Amino acid sequence: MKREKQCRESRVVRTSRIFPNDVNNHNTLFGGRLMSDIDQIASISAARHSRADCVTASMDSVDFLHPIRPSDSVCFESYVTWTGKSSMEIFVKVIAEDLASGDCKIAATSLLTFVALDEDKKPLAVPQVIPETEEEKYLHETAPQRAEIRKMRKQQSKDLATVLTNNYPWHDPVQVKV
Numbered sequence: 001m002k003r004e005k006q007c008r009e010s011r012v013v014r015t016s017r018i019f020p021n022d023v024n025n026h027n028t029l030f031g032g033r034l035m036s037d038i039d040q041i042a043s044i045s046a047a048r049h050s051r052a053d054c055v056t057a058s059m060d061s062v063d064f065l066h067p068i069r070p071s072d073s074v075c076f077e078s079y080v081t082w083t084g085k086s087s088m089e090i091f092v093k094v095i096a097e098d099l100a101s102g103d104c105k106i107a108a109t110s111l112l113t114f115v116a117l118d119e120d121k122k123p124l125a126v127p128q129v130i131p132e133t134e135e136e137k138y139l140h141e142t143a144p145q146r147a148e149i150r151k152m153r154k155q156q157s158k159d160l161a162t163v164l165t166n167n168y169p170w171h172d173p174v175q176v177k178v
């Protein structure tokens with residue numbers, strides 16, 4: 001396995017049209033559909049970088065910057081920006097192009113973390129990443145801060161899970177104190 005790979009080696013680009021079944025009641029791309037597409041394209045970048053089976057560990061955020069309309073095409077670009085031992089941060093940029101005018105806008109951005117797995121479904125070491133462009137370098141340099149925030153957020157989620165019940169709401173009647 002290579003010890004290092006350029007970001008471009010994991011780059012994936014996909015462009016598609018927006019159809020009526022893809023939009024919400026505001027006639028813009030349904031957010032859940034966009035999130036599914038983001039996860040799919042990021043998973044390809046993770047697999048290209050690690051050449052292994054990968055699972056989504058987290059989706060930091062999806063920032064919706066501009067609505068995507070049926071008159072637009074939508075272009076997804078993803079690549080690995082930073083790696084830990086077995087984890088990879090993947091950046092996804094979503095570009096909407098008005099097909100009538102040709103105007104393009106960054107419609108959304110997202111950062112996800114994937115973990116590479118070996119045949120026994122255990123974490124597998126991945127190559128380090130080498131940024132080349134200004135965009136890649138910026139994302140690479142700021143990644144350790146995001147990794148630390150992810151670590152804190154994961155602990156907060158674990159803490160929260162200790163006080164949550166796993167009972168179905170309809171199994172336990174709500175006790176109302178008067």
